[in-house]
Amino acid sequence: MIIFSAPKSTMAASSSPIQPLLCNPISTTKPQISNHHPTLNFTFTSGSTSSALTPARRKWFTRATVKSAAKTVDTESQLVEESVNTIRFLAVDAVEKANSGHPGLPMGCAPLGHILFDEVMKYNPKNPYWFNRDRFVLSAGHGCMLHYALLHLDGYDSVQVCSL
Incomplete structure (x- = not known):
């Protein structure tokens, strides 16, 4: 303490x-x-003191509660992992198709981009000109496929799979 x-x-x-x-x-x-x-x-x-789990606290730590929490965390982590891998594959496929760019930045920054676009940034794909939206600035132009993949997955109409 x-x-x-x-x-x-x-x-x-x-x-x-x-x-x-x-x-x-x-x-x-x-x-x-x-x-x-x-x-x-x-x-x-x-950690072995008996006061650590009082009867009031012990009721919250039943096996069913722990198992359901573990399943929820496992499901969420699998979904996040699949989302990050989707961003990676879209970006790498676009770099290969264009025969230009660098696949390292999109592959390395995919988790960062996922967290930013999913949990941090405020934006509206249906109104891309919303004045109070958050802006994402990627200064490394050779890794722009990360940004395009994120925009496509977030539902921006201007970025389609055929244009990637």
């Missing part, structure tokens, strides 16, 4: 006290606050 605490003398009277950051939420030890300097306390607990 790592506890960070600020000195009381530096806090304003109107501000609320800083809550300690606990890495182990099961621990019942109270944070120690120094009046002069911030403190960093290390407390090591054994």
